[in-house]
Amino acid sequence: MKKVKALLAFIVLLIVVMSVANAAQQVSRPGNSIASMQKPKLDATTIDIILIKIAPASPGNSEPVNVGVKVVSSLTGQDICGLDASNFNLETLTVPPGGPAIVIKNIYPTSSVAINQPVSCDYWLDMVPTSYQGNQYIWLTGTYTLKLNYVADGQQLASKTFSFRV
Numbered sequence: 001m002k003k004v005k006a007l008l009a010f011i012v013l014l015i016v017v018m019s020v021a022n023a024a025q026q027v028s029r030p031g032n033s034i035a036s037m038q039k040p041k042l043d044a045t046t047i048d049i050i051l052i053k054i055a056p057a058s059p060g061n062s063e064p065v066n067v068g069v070k071v072v073s074s075l076t077g078q079d080i081c082g083l084d085a086s087n088f089n090l091e092t093l094t095v096p097p098g099g100p101a102i103v104i105k106n107i108y109p110t111s112s113v114a115i116n117q118p119v120s121c122d123y124w125l126d127m128v129p130t131s132y133q134g135n136q137y138i139w140l141t142g143t144y145t146l147k148l149n150y151v152a153d154g155q156q157l158a159s160k161t162f163s164f165r166v
Helices: 002-024
Strands: 046-053 064-074 088-094 104-109 122-130 143-152 153-166
Touching: 046 143, 046 153, 064 143, 064 153, 088 104
Parallel strands: none
Antiparallel strands: 046 064, 064 122, 088 143, 104 122, 143 153
16 A cells, blocks of 8 residues: 555656756747847737828829828827828838839828817828829829838838729
8 A cells, every 4th residue: 555655656756857857948049038028019010001092193184182190099099190101111012003113202190170189190292193204204004002011210110001993
């Protein structure tokens, strides 16, 4: 009987030792000390496209397409205010055959017109066909697909792909 109790005690002790060893085992990352590992990015910022106003842009002219955007921090759930041209860049993904790339011409914040309303942190982006050596390109009939990037401190934090038809 003593041998059975000793065997059971040994098995229980072995189970406890193995579970403690598994719980205490560190994740190995060759070449990186624990202190040098980067913290995960917690702020998953988003860009919301509020409105796309095509007119007065039309095939044959280079008038701007106005795009209303807001940038929202997922950490706070608040709109990010005080942005300017350095915080946005645009990638042209697709255009109608023979169409030009699209660029941001102006960026300006919208404003609240009602009294005692919080300041709006929405932005209007005027987007136009690119120009080359003084030659302004024009809109062509078709669908344009663009990717708007939000940049802060030289780092791209969010992007939004959207399309419109002229």
